[in-house]
Amino acid sequence: MKAYTEMTKEELQTEFDQLQAEYRKFQAMQLSLNMARGKPCKEQLDLSMGMMDILNSSSDLCCEDGTDCRNYGVLDGIWECKVLMGAMMENDPENIIVYGNSSLNVMYDTVARAWSHGIMGNTPWCKLPEVKWLCPVPGYDRHFGITEYFGIKMIPVPMSPTGPDMDMVEKLVAEDESIKGIWCVPKYSNPQGYSYSDETVRRFARLKPAAKDFRIFWDNAYGVHHLYDDHQDNLIEILAECQRAGNPDMVYKFASTSKITFPGSGIAALATSANNLKDIKEQLKHQTIGHDKVNQLRHVRYFKNLDGIKAHMRKQADIIRPKFECVEDTFETELGGLGIGTWTKPNGGYFISFDSLPGCAREIVDKAKKAGVTLTGAGATWPYHRDPQDSNIRIAPTYPPLDDLKIAAKLFTVCVKMVSAEHLLQLDATKEK
Amino acid sequence: MKAYTEMTKEELQTEFDQLQAEYRKFQAMQLSLNMARGKPCKEQLDLSMGMMDILNSSSDLCCEDGTDCRNYGVLDGIWECKVLMGAMMENDPENIIVYGNSSLNVMYDTVARAWSHGIMGNTPWCKLPEVKWLCPVPGYDRHFGITEYFGIKMIPVPMSPTGPDMDMVEKLVAEDESIKGIWCVPKYSNPQGYSYSDETVRRFARLKPAAKDFRIFWDNAYGVHHLYDDHQDNLIEILAECQRAGNPDMVYKFASTSKITFPGSGIAALATSANNLKDIKEQLKHQTIGHDKVNQLRHVRYFKNLDGIKAHMRKQADIIRPKFECVEDTFETELGGLGIGTWTKPNGGYFISFDSLPGCAREIVDKAKKAGVTLTGAGATWPYHRDPQDSNIRIAPTYPPLDDLKIAAKLFTVCVKMVSAEHLLQLDATKEK
Numbered sequence: 001m002k003a004y005t006e007m008t009k010e011e012l013q014t015e016f017d018q019l020q021a022e023y024r025k026f027q028a029m030q031l032s033l034n035m036a037r038g039k040p041c042k043e044q045l046d047l048s049m050g051m052m053d054i055l056n057s058s059s060d061l062c063c064e065d066g067t068d069c070r071n072y073g074v075l076d077g078i079w080e081c082k083v084l085m086g087a088m089m090e091n092d093p094e095n096i097i098v099y100g101n102s103s104l105n106v107m108y109d110t111v112a113r114a115w116s117h118g119i120m121g122n123t124p125w126c127k128l129p130e131v132k133w134l135c136p137v138p139g140y141d142r143h144f145g146i147t148e149y150f151g152i153k154m155i156p157v158p159m160s161p162t163g164p165d166m167d168m169v170e171k172l173v174a175e176d177e178s179i180k181g182i183w184c185v186p187k188y189s190n191p192q193g194y195s196y197s198d199e200t201v202r203r204f205a206r207l208k209p210a211a212k213d214f215r216i217f218w219d220n221a222y223g224v225h226h227l228y229d230d231h232q233d234n235l236i237e238i239l240a241e242c243q244r245a246g247n248p249d250m251v252y253k254f255a256s257t258s259k260i261t262f263p264g265s266g267i268a269a270l271a272t273s274a275n276n277l278k279d280i281k282e283q284l285k286h287q288t289i290g291h292d293k294v295n296q297l298r299h300v301r302y303f304k305n306l307d308g309i310k311a312h313m314r315k316q317a318d319i320i321r322p323k324f325e326c327v328e329d330t331f332e333t334e335l336g337g338l339g340i341g342t343w344t345k346p347n348g349g350y351f352i353s354f355d356s357l358p359g360c361a362r363e364i365v366d367k368a369k370k371a372g373v374t375l376t377g378a379g380a381t382w383p384y385h386r387d388p389q390d391s392n393i394r395i396a397p398t399y400p401p402l403d404d405l406k407i408a409a410k411l412f413t414v415c416v417k418m419v420s421a422e423h424l425l426q427l428d429a430t431k432e433k
Numbered sequence: 434m435k436a437y438t439e440m441t442k443e444e445l446q447t448e449f450d451q452l453q454a455e456y457r458k459f460q461a462m463q464l465s466l467n468m469a470r471g472k473p474c475k476e477q478l479d480l481s482m483g484m485m486d487i488l489n490s491s492s493d494l495c496c497e498d499g500t501d502c503r504n505y506g507v508l509d510g511i512w513e514c515k516v517l518m519g520a521m522m523e524n525d526p527e528n529i530i531v532y533g534n535s536s537l538n539v540m541y542d543t544v545a546r547a548w549s550h551g552i553m554g555n556t557p558w559c560k561l562p563e564v565k566w567l568c569p570v571p572g573y574d575r576h577f578g579i580t581e582y583f584g585i586k587m588i589p590v591p592m593s594p595t596g597p598d599m600d601m602v603e604k605l606v607a608e609d610e611s612i613k614g615i616w617c618v619p620k621y622s623n624p625q626g627y628s629y630s631d632e633t634v635r636r637f638a639r640l641k642p643a644a645k646d647f648r649i650f651w652d653n654a655y656g657v658h659h660l661y662d663d664h665q666d667n668l669i670e671i672l673a674e675c676q677r678a679g680n681p682d683m684v685y686k687f688a689s690t691s692k693i694t695f696p697g698s699g700i701a702a703l704a705t706s707a708n709n710l711k712d713i714k715e716q717l718k719h720q721t722i723g724h725d726k727v728n729q730l731r732h733v734r735y736f737k738n739l740d741g742i743k744a745h746m747r748k749q750a751d752i753i754r755p756k757f758e759c760v761e762d763t764f765e766t767e768l769g770g771l772g773i774g775t776w777t778k779p780n781g782g783y784f785i786s787f788d789s790l791p792g793c794a795r796e797i798v799d800k801a802k803k804a805g806v807t808l809t810g811a812g813a814t815w816p817y818h819r820d821p822q823d824s825n826i827r828i829a830p831t832y833p834p835l836d837d838l839k840i841a842a843k844l845f846t847v848c849v850k851m852v853s854a855e856h857l858l859q860l861d862a863t864k865e866k
Contacts, residue, residue, distance in 0.1 A: 037505065045503040049490040056489075057482040070478040070695040072470065100533050101725045108720040116548050116559060116583065126549060126559040142722075149719040150549065262503040265727040286582040287541040289575075292534045292725065294698035 003339035004420055009428050012421050019418040023371060026411045031372030033408045038190070038350035039399040040259060043319050047312065048261040051302045061294060069293035075284055076277075081267065081296035087306040088224060089255050090237045091271040097280065100291040103256035103268040107217060108146050110252055110270075113283045114180070114213065115150055120249070120279045122213035125150075125180060134172060134182035136164040138353060138381030138392045140190040143183040143219070147383075154383035155179070159192060163200035170207060177210040181217055187235055188222035191381055191394035192353040193346020195233035205241035207250065218253040222349040224313050225259060227321045231347045239271055248273045257299060259350065260309065260316070267292075267299055323397040327352055327409045334413035340420035343395075352395040353381075360419045361390045367415040373408045436772035437853055442861050445854050452851040456804060459844045464805030466841045471623070471783035472832040473692060476752050480745065481694040484735045494727060502726035508717055509710075514700065514729035520739040521657060522688050523670045524704040530713065533724040536689035536701035540650060541579050543685055543703075546716045547613070547646065548583055553682070553712045555646035558583075558613060567605060567615035569597040571786060571814030571825045573623040576616040576652070580816075587816035588612070592625060596633035603640060610643040614650055620668055621655035624814055624827035625786040626779020628666035638674035640683065651686040655782040657746045658692060660754045664780045672704055681706045690732060692783065693742065693749070700725075700732055756830040760785055760842045767846035773853035776828075785828040786814075793852045794823045800848040806841045 004012065055061065061069045063078045077085075077098025086093040099106050118124040125131045133147045137156040147154055155172065158165045163186070173179050184204075186196045196204075204216060218238050226232045242250050249272075257266035270280070303309050328345055331354075335341050343354045356364055361378035368375050376394040379385040395412075397405055437445065488494065494502045496511045510518075510531025519526040532539050551557040558564045566580045570589040580587055588605065591598045596619070606612050617637075619629045629637075637649060651671050659665045675683050682705075690699035703713070736742050761778055764787075768774050776787045789797055794811035801808050809827040812818040828845075830838055 039505050042501070045501065048503075052488050052492060052494075053490045055485050057486045059485060061485075068475070068478065070481075070698065072472050072691075072696040074697075102721045102723075105721045112545055112549060116545060124559070126557070142719075145719050149716070258505075262727060263505040264507075264723050265503065265725045283582070286575075286578050288535045288538045290535075290697050292698045292728070294695060295725070295728070 001337060003337060004417075004424055005339045007424075009425065012425050012428075016418060016421040016425065019414055019421060022414050023367070023418055026371045026414065029372070029407075031407065031411070033372060033400050033404050034374045035396050035400060035405075035408055036374045036376045037399070038259070038396050040263065040316075041319065041399050041401065044316055044398070045262060047315050047319075051261055051298060054302045055294070055298050061297060063297065067293075069297045072289050074290050074293055075288070076281060077269070077291065078293050078296050078300075080300045084300050084303060084305065085255065085267070085269040086271070088309055089220060089253065089269065089271050091239055091253070095239065095271045095273070095277065097270045097277065097284070098291065098296055099268040099270065101264055101266055101268065101295075103219065103221065103254040103258070104142055106254055106268050106270055107143070107219065109287075110217070110280075111146055111150060111181075113280070117283060119213040119215065120275060128178065130178050132176065132179045134164075134169060134179060135383045136182070136184065136189075137383070138191055138387075138394070139183060140185060140219070141376070141380040143217075144383045147183070152180075156383060157182075159189065159194060161194050163194065163196035166200055166203040170203065173207050173209040173211075173214055175210060179209070180211055180213060181215050183217050183219065185219050185221055186238070187220060187233055188225060188346055188349025190221065190349065191351040191392075192344045193349045193351060194344070195347075196235055198236050201236040201238060201241055202245075205238065205245040205247060205250070207247070209250070214250065216251040218251050220253055220255045221259070223255055224309055225316070225350070226313065226348040227317050227324055228347055229314070233347050239273070243273075249275045252276065260312065261299065261302075265295070267296055320398045322402055323405050324352065326402060326405055327395060327397045330406065330409035330413060334410065335416060338417070338420075341416050350396060350398055352397060354393045354395055355391045356393065356416060357420050357423055358389045358391050360416075360423050361387060361393050363419045364412075364415045365393060367419060368412055371411055371415070373411050375412070434770060436770060437850075437857055438772045440857075442858065445858050445861075449851060449854040449858065452847055452854065455847050456800070456851055459804045459847065462805070462840075464840065464844070466805060466833050466837050467807045468829050468833060468838075468841055469807045469809045470832070471692070471829050473696065473749075474752065474832050474834070477749055477831070478695060480748050480752075484694055484731060487735045488727070488731050494730060496730065500726070502730045505722050507723045507726055508721070509714060510702070510724065511726050511729050511733075513733045517733050517736060517738065518688065518700070518702040519704070521742055522653060522686065522702065522704050523656075524672055524686070528672065528704045528706070528710065530703045530710065530717070531724065531729055532701040532703065534697055534699055534701065534728075536652065536654065536687040536691070537575055539687055539701050539703055540576070540652065542720075543650070543713075544579055544583060544614075546713070550716060552646040552648065553708060561611065563611050565609065565612045567597075567602060567612060568816045569615070569617065569622075570816070571624055571820075571827070572616055573618060573652070574809070574813040576650075577816045580616070585613075589816060590615075592622065592627060594627050596627065596629035599633055599636045603636065606640050606642040606644075606647055608643060612642070613644055613646060614648050616650050616652065618652050618654055619671070620653060620666055621658060621779055621782025623654065623782065624784040624825075625777045626782045626784060627777070628780075629668055631669050634669040634671060634674055635678075638671065638678040638680060638683070640680070642683070647683065649684040651684050653686055653688045654692070656688055657742055658749070658783070659746065659781040660750050660757055661780055662747070666780050672706070676706075682708045685709065693745065694732065694735075698728070700729055753831045755835055756838055757785065759835060759838055760828060760830045763839065763842035763846060767843065768849060771850070771853075774849050783829060783831055785830060787826045787828055788824045789826065789849060790853050790856055791822045791824050793849075793856050794820060794826050796852045797845075797848045798826060800852060801845055804844055804848070806844050808845070
């Protein structure tokens with residue numbers, strides 16, 4: 001098919017009319033589908049049901065060191081869970097704190113603590129005239145939500161397939177002492193599914209920030225979330241690289257089992273340097289007596305070790321890989337060569353990122369909504385929900401059943417084509433005036 | 434036996450020598466016992482093991498409203514858990530947020546949020562020159578730990594068997610806008626086991642604080658923790674009373690199942706007004722996607738309703754009542770009439786409060802430690818660990834086995850007598866000079 005940009009006004013109009021008819025057929029189907037959030041589907045959750053049997057009333061709920069997991073104590077997590085999470089995160093168990101059910105919560109707390117008390121003796125951020133933050137874009141809306149809530153000024157940094165624009169990152173953090181952090185999803189990034197190149201990781205570890213309390217918030221949310229056996233992204237481990245580069249305290253690394261077992265009923269962890277751990281525990285001891293050790297034990301007994309997690313994630317991949325492929329194939333078939341959109345083809349993670357013609361994203365999402373398919377709000381992938389190009393849309397293929405997803409993906413392409421054709425017709429009309 | 438204060442110097446010295454010999458016998462036993470923290474004992478934890486069977490791989494983990502507890506979502510807790518916690522807290526489910534595993538964590542977060550963002554549109558506390566707090570004493574060390582961590586100036590308020598000195602509370606909160614809160618354990622208080630009288634609760638609900646963002650932190654930690662069937666303390670419900678008094682937003686009420694099922698693996702909840710709930714959820718939505726719903730469901734399915742909790746708590750009481758009675762009997766037998774100490778006899782909760790002669794508490798705790806019995810540090814029940822009288826010691830009888838407790842309680846009385854005798858001898862010596 002001809003690219004839309006090469007069509008005459010008449011051809012575009014004909015195309016638009018056909019699309020509108022097709023769109024109305026979708027509307028008549030009265031769909032109610034959701035591709036908005038990175039949620040596992042029912043079959044993925046079913047994979048972990050065995051975890052509900054692993055502890056029962058006959059189980060010994062004591063750790064290897066004799067700690068009774070049913071009682072108070074153990075602020076930073078039971079040892080065997082540090083070992084498990086450490087193996088998953090490629091860090092030593094000594095560098096791990098095991099938390100409760102949500103790594104987002106750990107990130108929030110980490111910002112909140114810096115806000116009220118400061119990092120390692122530095123001025124609490126609440127006492128500073130301004131705090132700024134680097135936000136690779138497009139990025140994760142809930143990251144941006146935390147920094148926005150604290151009134152931290154967010155500066156967008158463009159993403160590329162190898163990671164954030166490191167020239168810009170290096171320059172900004174070196175120049176501006178009020179820049180205190182950067183949000184990173186280094187592996188299978190949200191929403192593009194990009195993984196940082198070795199050079200990017202090396203440059204991160206060698207940043208020379210003006211602020212002593214600048215920290216990289218390294219959200220390794222998709223560390224073991226590969227879609228393929230034969231195409232897997234692997235990164236240089238950031239804590240070790242920071243250590244080698246003489247910047248041992250510059251990074252907080254986060255992970256959780258939310259998209260491994262049950263979101264909301266999993267365990268989260270932080271990996272960081274000994275100095276940072278000491279600083280954090282000083283707060284943590286006032287905040288809680290300890291997190292849910294029975295659930296930590298449940299995860300350890302269920303997975304046993306990293307091999308157990310990997311085997312489990314292969315089953316997860318088998319369920320969601322066809323969904324990613326369905327979306328990618330539908331996009332290729334319906335939009336390939338039309339010049340009205342680009343999309344990513346990640347090797348893992350939870351999202352596909354779609355870029356429409358500038359000025360079309362909001363309307364595409366709106367059109368899909370009106371035909372019963374909910375997408376992540378346009379703009380959500382940018383700080384303050386402001387996508388200056390109005391072009392990025394996050395696609396979350398995991399939750400809907402495959403049959404529904406096929407329909408939703410097709411409808412999405414119809415919306416993209418319809419909005420793009422209309423947009424180009426309007427541009428033509430503007431030119432004629 | 435004669436009161437120590439009525440003994441001659443010679444009688445006291447003889448007594449002291451005998452006690453020292455007795456103390457050495459205890460030391461020779463090489464004990465290692467712990468009466469420091471309010472921890473349930475193994476038998477109490479065993480009571481809840483049935484909870485480990487209530488969910489298994491065949492269970493339907495969906496709520497009554499169809500929500501799959503295994504997936505993301507439901508910020509403020511599943512409905513049936515709000516009903517259960519509401520019943521336990523004597524509040525409507527509409528007024529409840531169900532949290533994670535720790536009410537201490539919820540209290541910390543509540544202070545932290547007021548610190549960074551302010552309460553209901555008021556100035557964030559971090560922007561104020563000074564924030565003050567009322568602390569009924571003796572009180573709970575971890576409460577004081579939170580306010581101390583935020584640099585909040587703590588003002589001690591004397592406790593009586595009917596609650597805090599309300600004349601003082603009323604006067605201070607009315608006069609001083611920088612007073613933003615008060616820590617309360619209204620039922621079976623920590624450490625005295627006192628319960629607030631109806632008049633005290635009514636006066637709390639009718640406070641006229643100068644600060645609009647003054648809040649009562651009502652930690653109902655021992656709401657269902659009765660020791661006896663026939664002697665139970667019951668309080669006027671504070672949210673309803675605040676509502677009646679025209680102060681609906683003045684209280685945050687906290688509770689958890691930590692000392693009902695498994696500490697660290699239970700669920701916590703907050704009850705408060707609709708306005709406060711709205712204010713809190715605005716923060717909560719940035720902090721987390723939701724707490725552990727599977728664990729919420731586990732608790733609901735296990736207890737079913739308030740009757741289930743009450744039946745369970747009766748079994749708990751059967752285990753720990755003899756421990757309270759053992760300590761009280763030992764104190765009565767060994768210290769009764771000596772005029773060197775007073776102690777409380779609570780109807781519930783987790784502690785007995787002991788007051789020694791002024792200036793003796795630290796040394797008593799130290800002596801007990803040197804004979805292998807760990808007590809809560811002297812001073813811990815006061816803000817900044819500063820007990821001006823050096824007289825209060827918190828006794829936590831639940832954790833040690835009864836046989837150990839008998840020995841520990843007896844040793845404690847030996848330490849009290851020895852330190853008191855020595856103290857009185859020194860006073861005599863000082864007088865002679």
